[in-house]
Amino acid sequence: VEGTALQRHRLDALLVDASVAAGAHLLTGEPATDPRLEGNRLVEFRVGEKKIRAKEVIVADGVRSTFGQKLGRIWHKGEVFGIAARSYCESPFSDEPWMHSHVELRDEEGVVQPGYGWIFPIGDGSVNLGCGALSTNKRPAKVNTKKLLSQYASQQRAEWQLGDEKFITSAALPMGGAVSNVAGANWMIIGDAAACVNPLNGEGIDYGLETAALATEILGTNKDLTLVWPDLLRQHYGEAFMLARTLARVLTYPQFLPLAGPIGLRGPMHVAARLMGNLITEEDRDFTARLWRTAGTAVSTARAGSPLWDSTF
Ligand SMILES: Cc1cc2nc3c(=O)[nH]c(=O)nc-3n(C[C@H](O)[C@H](O)[C@H](O)COP(=O)(O)OP(=O)(O)OC[C@H]3O[C@@H](n4cnc5c(N)ncnc54)[C@H](O)[C@@H]3O)c2cc1C
Known part of the structure; x- marks a missing residue:
């Protein structure tokens, strides 16, 4: 399979399987x-x-x-941290061999935000599409990342022939x-x-x-x-x-x-x-x-x- 990335749940499963095969005793559920x-x-x-x-x-x-x-x-x-959101979208360009990023990320009003958007083709008919912004508690990024994600997806929809954003997740990241x-x-x-x-x-x-x-x-x-x-x-x-x-x-x-x-x-x-x-x-x-x-x-x-x-x- 071509592509540039792996869906997160697949990577996690591979890591768990490899650990157990190497002798780890796995406790799950709690x-x-x-x-x-x-x-x-x-x-x-x-x-x-x-x-x-x-x-x-x-x-x-x-x-x-x-x-x-x-x-x-x-x-x-007080130190800089990231806020990020990602989704998976269907796309006929899923086996594109390059990761793409767009470093000029704009909010609804067209104001440039301190962050960037990415599209990682996965090779299974979908791409990982997401965006991240930088923040500190004094200067919180004035963006709702999930909203920014959907705007970014709309901007890229025609070029990538994107389906709807699915499995959306977001988090703040200490860095x-x-x-x-x-x-x-x-x-x-x-x-x-x-x-x-x-x-x-x-x-x-x-x-x-x-x-x-x-x-x-x-x-x-x-x-x-x-x-x-x-x-x-x-x-x-x-x-x-x-x-x-x-x-x-x-x-x-x-x-x-x-x-x-x-x-x-x-x-x-x-x-x-x-x-x-x-x-x-x-x-x-x-x-x-x-x-x-x-x-x-x-x-x-x-x-x-x-x-x-x-x-x-
Ligand atoms: C939207 C988004 C997109 C991202 N995209 C990328 C990317 O493309 N590439 C990249 O390199 N990084 C990316 N990152 C960052 C990446 O996800 C994290 O850096 C990475 O997952 C860190 O791994 P970790 O094992 O430290 O933590 P996690 O992946 O968060 O794993 C921690 C695990 O511990 C479990 N846990 C928590 N508390 C307990 C407990 N008390 N007992 C047992 N288990 C517990 C949790 O359930 C979780 O499964 C992204 C982050 C976000 C938010």
């Missing part, structure tokens, strides 16, 4: 709850009626991270490491729950998989993970996430969108593309620094002490 902590060591939790004694725990409970919150995880909404307390003595938080989402494109699946692989490397080492895990995250993603967050944050200031949008995301795609792929060059550091300086002191003050998986334990 969430993990009631973590019992001694200091910041997780000693026990429940899955339904079952009590589980915790030896080492990797927590991958997504954006809301209700289990993570009970362990002390804090999401800093770029803007959470605190992602580890304790014997537990580590990974994926979305640890804000491992690229601030420029909202991509989080590969970071989820990568952070899972990274976490398993330090299981069984008998180390206290409280500082080891966030240090490892900073080594791998710290600089790229900080630069991308900086650039993304500038885009949430309406006055900078016309300036930064064309430079950062429209014109020469190279800077944004490299930051999206964790491939930073000196040129990108300079570019982001210059952009940041242009944004002025109000913004610079906001950067000081900006959280990056810090620990308050």
Whole structure:
């Protein structure tokens, strides 16, 4: 099958099957709850009626991270976060070999929004069509993403011969490491729950998989993970996430969108593309620094002490 992406439920099923084949014991149907902590060591939790004694725990409970919150995880909404919506639509161009994105996203009144739209052909007769916008709690994106999604779909309908939007889902996404307390003595938080989402494109699946692989490397080492895990995250993603967050944050200031949008995301795609792929060059550091300086002191003050998986334990 041609195409560029996989429907999410199919990817999830493949991952579950592979884990079970590799020896994982799967418990489904009930969430993990009631973590019992001694200091910041997780000693026990429940899955339904079952009590589980915790030896080492990797927590991958997504954006809301209700289990993570009970362990002390804090999401800093003052930092830039994404809001995204996606749908699946039928299209005769489902086996198109390229992903498409439209970085000039406009709301009903035609005002440019700090975000972008995408169409990922899936190869099964449908495409994944969605849009995302950047936000902070001080400057919330003034868009209803589901509405924006339907407008975007109408704009693309003729060219892609799109059917109706189906299986619409949306969420707010913590990004770029803007959470605190992602580890304790014997537990580590990974994926979305640890804000491992690229601030420029909202991509989080590969970071989820990568952070899972990274976490398993330090299981069984008998180390206290409280500082080891966030240090490892900073080594791998710290600089790229900080630069991308900086650039993304500038885009949430309406006055900078016309300036930064064309430079950062429209014109020469190279800077944004490299930051999206964790491939930073000196040129990108300079570019982001210059952009940041242009944004002025109000913004610079906001950067000081900006959280990056810090620990308050
Ligand atoms: C609209 C939209 C479109 C996106 N499109 C893309 C894309 O095209 N490409 C990309 O790379 N990323 C995309 N993302 C981001 C991507 O979905 C996430 O980054 C990714 O799913 C993170 O994986 P995760 O395993 O950390 O969290 P999740 O995929 O959210 O998985 C967490 C799981 O934990 C379960 N859970 C929660 N609490 C408990 C508990 N207490 N006990 C047991 N289970 C629990 C949840 O039910 C859920 O199944 C998109 C996000 C949105 C909102």
